Amino acid sequence: MAHAYTPGLKVTERAVIRKTRRLPLLGEVLVQQGAAVSPDTIVARTNIPGNPQTVNVANSLGVEPEDIADFMKVKTGGSIKKGEVLAEYKSFFGLFKHTVTSPVDGVVEMISTVTGQVTLREPPIPIEVDAYIDGVVEEVLPQEGVIIKTEGAFIQGIFGVGGETQGVIRVAVEGPDDILDEAQVKSDDKGKIIVGGSLVTAAAIKKAGEVGALGIVAGGIIDSDLIEYLGHDIGVAITGHEDVPVTVIITEGFGRMRMAHRTFELLKRLQGFRASINGATQIRAGVMRPEIIVPGYQPQEVAKEQDLSQGLVPGTPLRIIREPYFGQLAEVVDLPPELQVIETEAHVRILRAKLADGTIVTVPRANVEIIEA
Amino acid sequence: MxxxxxxxxxxxxxxxxxxxxxxxxxxxxxxxxxxxxxxxxxxxxxxxxxxxxxxxxxxxxxxxxxxxxxxxxxxxxxxxxxxxxxxxxxxxxxxxxxxxxxxGGGLQMMVAGVVKTMTAESAARAALGAGAIVMDVIAVDDGRKPHEKIQRIRQLRPDMILLSGGIDGGTITHVVEIAELISAAEPKPRLGIGYNLPVIYAGNKDARPHIKNSLSKKVDLRVVDNLRPVLEKEVLGPAREEIHNLFMEHVMAQAPGYNKLMSWTPVPIMPTPGAVGICMQTASKEYDLSVIGVDIGGATTDVFSVFGEFFNRTVSANLGMSYSICNVLLETGVANIMRWIPFDINEGELRNRIRNKMIRPTTIPQTLDDLIIEQAISREALRLAFIHHKSLAVGLRGVHRQRTIGDTFEQTGSGETYIDMMDLGLLIGSGGVLSHAPRRAQAAMMLLDAFQPEGITMLAVDSIFMMPQLGILSTVHPKASMQVFDRDCLIKLGTAIAPTGPSGGAKDGDPCVKVELEVDGKTIVEEVPYGSIKLIKLEDGKKAKAIIHPSRQFDVGKGHGHTLETTVNGGVVGVTIDARGRVFDVPQDKALRNKKLVEWFTAMNLYPEDLLKKYAQV
CATH class of the missing domain: 3.30.420.40 (ATPase, nucleotide binding domain)
Incomplete structure (x- = not known):
């Protein structure tokens, strides 16, 4: 794999961002191509079939399944309200009456003379998809959704929890080494996305939730603090659906990890801007990383586009992502083409990199990621 | 075949x-x-x-x-x-x-049956054997209320559903009840918005009109022969075949570029694990051995077994070395991982390292400590996946199974596993952590610790994971497939000799086994005490006559204390005499455990000597 390298996470002041907003089932698209949208604009809508309920009428009436059609008060396709009689059976010339009432409002969908079950369908559930970001509808996907385009600042994290939300960015610490603890969370942080440095503590997340903050961005988190916040452990790296009040985005990894200077500085410049964030992470083919999007941000000076077409070359800025230099920033010095033996005795492709303090170290190429602009 | x-x-x-x-x-x-x-x-x-x-x-x-x-x-x-x-x-x-x-996530299925341990279990075996990941098993008696089952069916978006239930001519009510739940749930497929979900019906044939009545308007219904026509018999072929057909028609046809890929080849594209299963079955037949194979990946661990005519595959969807590495930690607990690490490491530090591997899954260990940690985790992932496999590789439950292979196997009508570790002849490991272990002995040791084979077992690793390709090739050219499998795919690690026992209260250091190996006209004699391991070099391609004398509390296949004469194969590691007993566990006491780990690792020449000496001093 000649071009095998880890592309790294995007941290950029100005990017063209496209978001596909898709319904889970076919439905109706509510906006047209070229329309300007804001995060809460509903762009598509559908109805998913209502919840079904099954009632075993044969058992409840004490009759044979094949006979239940005779006792149904509402036929297939008929509507019924909760508590109304669904089926009735009279015996001994009407002296004894057994009835079954509907547990829900709905429609009788099926009467089974095999099992004696009746399926009731509750009213359809409307599902709406919003735009999530400020932007313009670039493309309409008929009956499915839209693609929204915007330009602005874009930062990817490495791991997150919690879903989509919007809030105003506030940097709560002095530098990327600082810990975001509960003391840094203010009572007026309602609606804010609070930025920390190397670590966010469980106490800080808890307080952020209490004051109504919507998001937190920090370099690292301690494994046990994350479990405490979620109330359960995470086994597989698919997140974003947690029912949590604050979306948390980690930019570097687990443990106390200094936030990359570049990320921290950009977040400082974005202070006061409204951002759309999403903690959803999926690490597999089709990797999805958490993100911070600030549509419309205009940097004073746009940095030159980095050319990544060649992958790693001498001078490429990178981050080491495994022990023994985990978290350190470095620059490629050279890339010997031949396989080399590392401490584990494995034969791997390596590179030599210069750390921030000038030390030259050898690292497997699999253990670095390019810091993308 | x-x-x-x-x-x-x-x-x-x-x-x-x-x-x-x-x-x-x-x-x-x-x-x-x-x-x-x-x-x-x-x-x-x-x-x-x-x-x-x-x-x-x-x-x-x-x-x-x-x-x-x-x-x-x-x-x-x-x-x-x-x-x-x-x-x-x-x-x-x-x-x-x-x-x-x-x-694109392979083949993801939901299966349903009437009785959880009978038709539903048969359906799960059919799906797994065809190469699917089974997302859930729905059964009348699975303990969930009807609305909970409907909710679950709605939540999942499988590629297809396999529905079974009832024997031919038996009661139809229960299987129709499950069909009605599926109908009510109106499940949607994972791929292809707007398409109908394929549902294969492989249950009581008398229920077919009712199943069609319930489902045909809402799903793409396919009907095949009952997979349990009578209680005593399981016929999985037709269901598996239909799964493969639908995999091509629906899953592959929806996946980007597959129509083009299909036009390149006259052989139907096969799900990777299904092809590996075929490769294992062909190998078992070719070598005339019972085979267990394991493929440990980033997200999942597949285990295959072929004992006689019985082939089984299980996939532990959330046991892997990167994407789902944290689930290994969650399922086994940090203490079980730390028991394979011969040095002190802070528990919090270990947990953070495992999480960092999850979020950056393509990284590799650079330090020996890190390598040892990763191999410790793999032992636990393999062990758990094998436990899972044994729970599904069972005889038909609640019935007297038709004995089709004579008296080779015990009657397992009670649902006991038919995995007989003493009968196991070949254990094949695959996946990065095994195939790319820097020293081959490390792969051998991970297999020994996780699977604990008994008696005489050949150990091997797949050199570059070409079993999927060899599996599909074996369907059109078995000879070519097996020649490459034997010469280029398998790296033979060597033979493990592992006595079971002790049957009484043997102590560490008591006599366990004496092995006489005749190599190149010379006889090597090794007496290995209980609790120890000894490695004898025997090159790949060489065979040695072996006379194995277990002491009276131990058994190598002929009974306690009875001598076994056999031929053992060499390999890149050699012949390992594993006298740690079966089933063995590492000592609870931390200092003693570290001492034993260092002793075993040294005996197997697992890591550089300097490092092991350093650990021994700690």
Whole structure:
């Protein structure tokens, strides 16, 4: 794999961002191509079939399944309200009456003379998809959704929890080494996305939730603090659906990890801007990383586009992502083409990199990621 | 022969074969050619899989992988239409091309049956054997209320559902009840918005009209023979075949670029694990041995077993070394991982390291400590996956199974596992952590610790994970497949001799086993005490006559204290005499445990001597 390298996470002041907003089932698209949208604009809508309920009428009436059609008060396709009689059976010339009432409002969908079950369908559930970001509808996907385009600042994290939300960015610490603890969370942080440095503590997340903050961005988190916040452990790296009040985005990894200077500085410049964030992470083919999007941000000076077409070359800025230099920033010095033996005795492709303090170290190429602009 | 057969027969002599496996992250191509009288692996190439954006065309990755083969051989195999077949007189192209695939999440299924431990379990076996990941098993008696089952069916978006239940001529009520739940849930497929979900019905044939009545308007219903026509018999072939057909028609046809890939080959594309299963079955038949194979990946661990006519596959969907590494930690607990690490490490630090591997899954250990931690985690992932496998590789429950293979097996009508570790002849490991372990002895030790084979067992690893390609090849050319499997795919690690016991209260250091090995006219005698391991070098390709005398509390297959005479095979590691007992566990006491680990690791020459000495001093 000649071009095998880890592309790294995007941290950029100005990017063209496209978001596909898709319904889970076919439905109706509510906006047209070229329309300007804001995060809460509903762009598509559908109805998913209502919840079904099954009632075993044969058992409840004490009759044979094949006979239940005779006792149904509402036929297939008929509507019924909760508590109304669904089926009735009279015996001994009407002296004894057994009835079954509907547990829900709905429609009788099926009467089974095999099992004696009746399926009731509750009213359809409307599902709406919003735009999530400020932007313009670039493309309409008929009956499915839209693609929204915007330009602005874009930062990817490495791991997150919690879903989509919007809030105003506030940097709560002095530098990327600082810990975001509960003391840094203010009572007026309602609606804010609070930025920390190397670590966010469980106490800080808890307080952020209490004051109504919507998001937190920090370099690292301690494994046990994350479990405490979620109330359960995470086994597989698919997140974003947690029912949590604050979306948390980690930019570097687990443990106390200094936030990359570049990320921290950009977040400082974005202070006061409204951002759309999403903690959803999926690490597999089709990797999805958490993100911070600030549509419309205009940097004073746009940095030159980095050319990544060649992958790693001498001078490429990178981050080491495994022990023994985990978290350190470095620059490629050279890339010997031949396989080399590392401490584990494995034969791997390596590179030599210069750390921030000038030390030259050898690292497997699999253990670095390019810091993308 | 395996049940699954490709709908293709050879119409020409095959001298060159190109096969790809489009995995979830990497597409691997191998070129096989006839060299003299036998088929050999010529070279291989690989490239990232391109099912996802921005490429969204699986053939781009396949072309890249094949291009690497072209570069390495200096031959032209591709043109603008695809792979050139058959091979032309000027040497371009190959005689046949074929492919397997697990890209885009593989084949994800939900299965349903009436009784959880009977028809539902048979349905799960059919789906797993066909190469699927089973997302859930719904049964009348699964303990969930009808609305909970409906909710669950709605939540899951499988690629297809396999519904079974009832014996032919038996009661139809229960299986129709399950069909009605599926109908009520109106499940939608994972791929292809607006398409109907395929549902295969393989239950009581008398219920077919009612099943059609309930389901045919809402799903794409397919009806095949009952997989439990009578209680005593399980017939999985027709269901598996239909799963493969639907995999091609629905899953593959919806996946980006697969229509093009399908046009390159006359052999139907097969799910990767299904092909590996066929490879294992062919190998078991060829070597006349019971086989267990394991493939430990980043997200999942597949275990295959072939004992006599019984083939089983399980997939532990959330046990893996990267994407689901944290689930290994969650399921086994940090203490079980730390018991395989011979040095002190803070528990919090270990947990953070495991999480960091999850979020950066492509990284590799650079330090020996890190390597030892990763191999410790793999022991637990393998152990848990094997426990899972044994729970499903069972005889038909609650009935007297028809004894079709004479008296080789005990009657397992009570649902006991038929995995007999003493009968196991070949244990094959696959997946990065095993195939790419820097020292082969490390792979052997991980297999020994996790599976604890008994008696005499050959250990092997798959050199470059080409079993999927060899599996699909075996459906059209078994000879070529097996020759490459034996000569180029398997790296034989050697033979493990592992006495079971002790039957009484033997102590560490008591006599356990004496082994006499006759190698090149010389006899090597080793007496290995209980609690120890001894490694004897015996090169790959060499065989040795072995006389094995277990002491009276131990058994190597002939009974306690009874001598076994046999032939053992060498390998790149050698012959391992594992006298730690079966079933063994590491000592609870930390200091004693570290001492024993260092002792075993030293005996196996597992890591550099200096490092082990350092650990011994701690």
């Amino acid at each position: 395996p049940e699954e057969k490709a709908a293709f027969t050879l119409d020409r002599e095959i001298n060159s074969v190109l096969a790809t496996d489009c995995g979830s992250t990497t597409t691997k191509a191998i070129l096989i050619e006839k060299v003299g009288d036998e088929y050999r692996l010529i070279t291989r190439g690989e490239a990232p899989t391109t099912v996802e954006a921005p490429f969204e065309d699986v053939t781009a990755g396949a072309r890249n992988a094949i291009r690497e083969v072209e570069e390495l051989t200096g031959r032209t195999l591709l043109d603008e239409k695809g792979v050139i077949t058959p091979r032309r007189p000027d040497g371009t192209g190959v005689d046949i091309y074929m492919s397997t695939s697990s890209a």
